[in-house]
Amino acid sequence: MFGKGIIKGLGITLRHTAATFIDDMARVPSRYTNAIETPQGKLLRQPPDSKGLFTIQYPEEKRELPENFRYIPMLLYDEKTGKDRCTACGICAKVCPPQCIWIVRDMNEQGKPIPRPSEFYIDASICMSCGFCAEFCPFDAIKMNHDYEMATYDRFPGLVFDKEELSVPTSYYASLYPSAWAAEEAARAAKAAKKAARGKKGGGAGGARRKAAPAKRTAAPARKADAPASSKAEAAPPQDESKAPPDASSPAPGGSQS
Amino acid sequence: MANENQVPEELQQNVFVTSIDFLYNWSRKNSMWPMLFGLACCAIEMICTAAGRYDLSRFGMEVMRPSPRQADLMIVSGTVTKKMAPIIVRLYNQMAEPRYVLSMGACATGGGPFKEGYNVVSGIDKYLPVDVYVPGCPPTPEALLYGILKLHEKVQRQSIRTVPWYRKDTPRGITIPVLGPDIFLPDRADEIRQITMRQETSEEIAS
Amino acid sequence: MTESVVTTSSLPFADAVPGAVLDADQWGIIVNPDKLVELAQYLRDHEGFDYLSSLTAVDYLGFKDRTADDRFEIVYHLFDTKKGGDGIVLKVRLPESKPEVDSLVKVYPGADLQEREAYDLYGIKFKGHPRLRRILLWEGFHGHPMRKDWKEPYYEAEHKPYKSRWPVGHYQWAEDRVPWGDNINYPKGFDPDAFEPAPLPMPIIHEPPEGSDHIHTERIVVNMGPQHPSTHGVFRMIVALDGETIVGLEPEVGYLHRNHEKLGERNTWLGNIPFTDRLDYLSSMSNNFGYVLAVEKLLGDKGKPPERAEYLRVIMAEFTRIVNHMWAIGFLLNDLGAFFTPALYAIEERELILDLFEAAAGSRMMCNYMRFGGVVRDVDEDWLRKARDIVFNRLDRKVDEFDEYLTGNEILMARCVGVGLLSAEDAIALSACGPMLRASGVPYDLRRARPYSIYDRFEFDVVTDDGCDVYARYKVRLGEIRQSIRILKQALDQIPEGPIMNGKPAYVTRVQKGEAYGAVEGPKGELGFYVVSDGSDNPWRYHVRAPSYINLNTLEHMTIGYKVADSVVILGAIDIVLGETDR
Numbered sequence A: 001m002f003g004k005g006i007i008k009g010l011g012i013t014l015r016h017t018a019a020t021f022i023d024d025m026a027r028v029p030s031r032y033t034n035a036i037e038t039p040q041g042k043l044l045r046q047p048p049d050s051k052g053l054f055t056i057q058y059p060e061e062k063r064e065l066p067e068n069f070r071y072i073p074m075l076l077y078d079e080k081t082g083k084d085r086c087t088a089c090g091i092c093a094k095v096c097p098p099q100c101i102w103i104v105r106d107m108n109e110q111g112k113p114i115p116r117p118s119e120f121y122i123d124a125s126i127c128m129s130c131g132f133c134a135e136f137c138p139f140d141a142i143k144m145n146h147d148y149e150m151a152t153y154d155r156f157p158g159l160v161f162d163k164e165e166l167s168v169p170t171s172y173y174a175s176l177y178p179s180a181w182a183a184e185e186a187a188r189a190a191k192a193a194k195k196a197a198r199g200k201k202g203g204g205a206g207g208a209r210r211k212a213a214p215a216k217r218t219a220a221p222a223r224k225a226d227a228p229a230s231s232k233a234e235a236a237p238p239q240d241e242s243k244a245p246p247d248a249s250s251p252a253p254g255g256s257q258s
Numbered sequence B: 001m002a003n004e005n006q007v008p009e010e011l012q013q014n015v016f017v018t019s020i021d022f023l024y025n026w027s028r029k030n031s032m033w034p035m036l037f038g039l040a041c042c043a044i045e046m047i048c049t050a051a052g053r054y055d056l057s058r059f060g061m062e063v064m065r066p067s068p069r070q071a072d073l074m075i076v077s078g079t080v081t082k083k084m085a086p087i088i089v090r091l092y093n094q095m096a097e098p099r100y101v102l103s104m105g106a107c108a109t110g111g112g113p114f115k116e117g118y119n120v121v122s123g124i125d126k127y128l129p130v131d132v133y134v135p136g137c138p139p140t141p142e143a144l145l146y147g148i149l150k151l152h153e154k155v156q157r158q159s160i161r162t163v164p165w166y167r168k169d170t171p172r173g174i175t176i177p178v179l180g181p182d183i184f185l186p187d188r189a190d191e192i193r194q195i196t197m198r199q200e201t202s203e204e205i206a207s
Numbered sequence C: 001m002t003e004s005v006v007t008t009s010s011l012p013f014a015d016a017v018p019g020a021v022l023d024a025d026q027w028g029i030i031v032n033p034d035k036l037v038e039l040a041q042y043l044r045d046h047e048g049f050d051y052l053s054s055l056t057a058v059d060y061l062g063f064k065d066r067t068a069d070d071r072f073e074i075v076y077h078l079f080d081t082k083k084g085g086d087g088i089v090l091k092v093r094l095p096e097s098k099p100e101v102d103s104l105v106k107v108y109p110g111a112d113l114q115e116r117e118a119y120d121l122y123g124i125k126f127k128g129h130p131r132l133r134r135i136l137l138w139e140g141f142h143g144h145p146m147r148k149d150w151k152e153p154y155y156e157a158e159h160k161p162y163k164s165r166w167p168v169g170h171y172q173w174a175e176d177r178v179p180w181g182d183n184i185n186y187p188k189g190f191d192p193d194a195f196e197p198a199p200l201p202m203p204i205i206h207e208p209p210e211g212s213d214h215i216h217t218e219r220i221v222v223n224m225g226p227q228h229p230s231t232h233g234v235f236r237m238i239v240a241l242d243g244e245t246i247v248g249l250e251p252e253v254g255y256l257h258r259n260h261e262k263l264g265e266r267n268t269w270l271g272n273i274p275f276t277d278r279l280d281y282l283s284s285m286s287n288n289f290g291y292v293l294a295v296e297k298l299l300g301d302k303g304k305p306p307e308r309a310e311y312l313r314v315i316m317a318e319f320t321r322i323v324n325h326m327w328a329i330g331f332l333l334n335d336l337g338a339f340f341t342p343a344l345y346a347i348e349e350r351e352l353i354l355d356l357f358e359a360a361a362g363s364r365m366m367c368n369y370m371r372f373g374g375v376v377r378d379v380d381e382d383w384l385r386k387a388r389d390i391v392f393n394r395l396d397r398k399v400d401e402f403d404e405y406l407t408g409n410e411i412l413m414a415r416c417v418g419v420g421l422l423s424a425e426d427a428i429a430l431s432a433c434g435p436m437l438r439a440s441g442v443p444y445d446l447r448r449a450r451p452y453s454i455y456d457r458f459e460f461d462v463v464t465d466d467g468c469d470v471y472a473r474y475k476v477r478l479g480e481i482r483q484s485i486r487i488l489k490q491a492l493d494q495i496p497e498g499p500i501m502n503g504k505p506a507y508v509t510r511v512q513k514g515e516a517y518g519a520v521e522g523p524k525g526e527l528g529f530y531v532v533s534d535g536s537d538n539p540w541r542y543h544v545r546a547p548s549y550i551n552l553n554t555l556e557h558m559t560i561g562y563k564v565a566d567s568v569v570i571l572g573a574i575d576i577v578l579g580e581t582d583r
């Protein structure tokens, strides 16, 4: 019969609508009890036996991100000492495929290099979120942030992150990557134990050198250090008048970027 | 939606305009139709945003219009190449005002990983005024939604008295670039000639 | 590939075409340019090499032991679709002063687009090519950008890593480094006001056959794209119409030409992996797979991945195929006019598979998961449990749903059966690959024809269909989803414990000098990577044999004589992704 296909097709849509509606309604309590309450809002879990797919009511609720999720890198500093983990070894800048990491290694007065960066930039308008920097950093100093809420009204310099903006405390990292953090800490402890054992034998010259790290970081890092996948999702209007978005009134200045 | 506190100082008194503004912006921002137009990888994430899981229709945006005439928002989703740039500018010019541009992904924002490529435009803002930049490669659907919310915020802050599309003094069209030996803007012809005529900078190219 | 040592005398056909073979080594046979067509004809007709898979050029300017007399090399990869197995590599060396060679279009019509690409990017002239025009760039572009002496405007150094990033890496905006303040460069003496843009290319008109009941009307030329909802991205078709009937079609690509290969030569070996993700962005895992296979051939024993890694690769690649085919089917319906709703249903399961990718690799689409000699990260029990859950419980259900709703659907049949016919001979001649080729009844699947990785361990069928039309392509895709599920079930059952990486992960890849062609059966077809190494940390040449691009050879052939609405469906059934087409 001609037209059967159309009726059948409409039937599919109808059936689908009904099924998802029932599925959704049947789970009204469990959907939210199953969700994980976090400071960032509800994280959604798709029940394995559901037939369809759950709609994520972003911004009220968010998808649970896997630990390995990567967006834009972040730099870690030690909370207790305030010291950067980065030693400016430059490996991340070398592996970065689009070459969007810029590092200035610090120097002392004699012009000798000191293992710490004095400047560190990542151009988020180039970064391809590949995660190579985090993968190959030998000091676990650079990791991939999970924060994807980074839309801005200005790209320059809004999307060129400097060291201050990239820095986050290690506790933030630990909260995003619990299992990687545990593994790394265990490895570090094992290494330290080994070193200590060797140090005792050899006279103990190595251990004390690093202790007197200046607690140079006092202010909280600029980029929402302690609010993973931050809470600004309530679309809170910026209080600061200077941060108000520019009006897109003037047409682009014919290719020039000044 | 208590956004009155963002109305510019001089308008605070004017309750009438304020509430018209509020209504005007509120209705615009809740029915902002994007243009159905994808460029590269980011377009796939844009489609996913519109699909079942993230459901763009929650924001009144499910009607993606293939025609620029009916669209309010251009989501530049992917790498803008030189070959494509004139077409994008032409599409933008064809959009009716008010129109907004959201640059999605590293490529549209600044060239992205392909920035060094000889055929890649270093960001759509070289040609179009961009309202919101969403970095990421690709931005996840959530990130795009966040960018759209940012845009809503911005729309909510505009005032009917100052918006440029009711004024006669601002020219609103954008020159369409031309594909010559390399892409160029006809308005910059003099500038270009100055360099190409003296020229040690651009080397002679064998063909 | 031809990894074994080859000499001129060991070639059985060396004497068949006298004077054609000049030399041979383990990487290929050097052919006399004047005899190329003759030799190709012989190989096709008598030796069974009926399939020109890849054709590309290499610029050896400044390469060790090479001079201006053999600066350019054209590399042809020929295969046998009946017997399978290793193919044969022909090379033609051309001097800098006169880079010209006879076109192979007469022997292998599939050389068409690839020769145009080599002309565009390298300036090699193919004598006898019917429309040797630029294809990825536009007519009038200055220079041929893949040549080693052509520098892009933001040129910084030949190879990454750039010195300016470390240890004194003060941030510098690339725009500030160049005189124009932008990614542009003009030749000396260029006057913008005197510039005349080249006219739009017009399609070649194919007259309808004599005696058909065809009413002649006025010819009109219609432009579709690059912004058109049916073109799957930024693809452009210039269609000549006689009434509603297509009498000529000119595909125009390059709107997403992102200079993948030029960047690939600047990048380190490792750095190319995330770039391959962005080729066919619907199936990044397969792209990774093809590239690492190619480089692993150059690495020798160092590049052999351990068992578990092989399994993980296969699992990921098959998941990718499912994702891709679901997308393709969903959007085929979109092209048929069932706007978006079927596509929405079709990509539901995709989201769950992407969640798996995200958990394993970190990103939904740009997985960047494979490394030379393994994979980057192991998966845990929880992941495997979820994967099994999806494969054993959900996917079958979904495919049955497709089957039930679509396969017998009268609208689908009315629009697809008998549309876009492509016979088996034409498919082979035009170098079609993947589901396109198999839907014409040619059982050519690299997983069987040239088994790579551990595909020889799994039971699965090569799905073919003799319909030769759009409907057959749909059915082949559906069948392939089923076969992929079958492979996944086996792989998820058998996956062993063990390491996932051969040796320690290293960011510098020591690659021996040589060449390799690694190919996988990607969801779209044969995805090949041809890499040339001079022994340094960066590829000398990095070429992608892109199935989406080469499948476009068939488009004109398939659409002539159909209605204009069919062209959308026929294009949809090729399943192109512009990131790969244009690279």
Ligand code: SF4
Binding pocket: A085, A086, A087, A088, A089, A090, A091, A092, A093, A103, A136, A137, A138, A139, A140, A141, A142
């Ligand atoms: S972040 Fe890591 S890899 Fe990069 S310079 Fe610092 S220590 Fe080295």
Ligand code: SF4
Binding pocket: A073, A092, A095, A096, A097, A098, A099, A100, A101, A122, A126, A127, A128, A129, A130, A131, A132, A133, A134
């Ligand atoms: S994620 Fe990749 S592209 Fe981004 S900074 Fe790290 S290495 Fe560079």
Ligand code: SF4
Binding pocket: A128, B040, B041, B042, B077, B078, B079, B104, B105, B106, B107, B108, B112, B113, B136, B137, B138, B139, C278
């Ligand atoms: S930003 Fe990344 S994902 Fe988006 S278009 Fe560019 S390369 Fe593709």
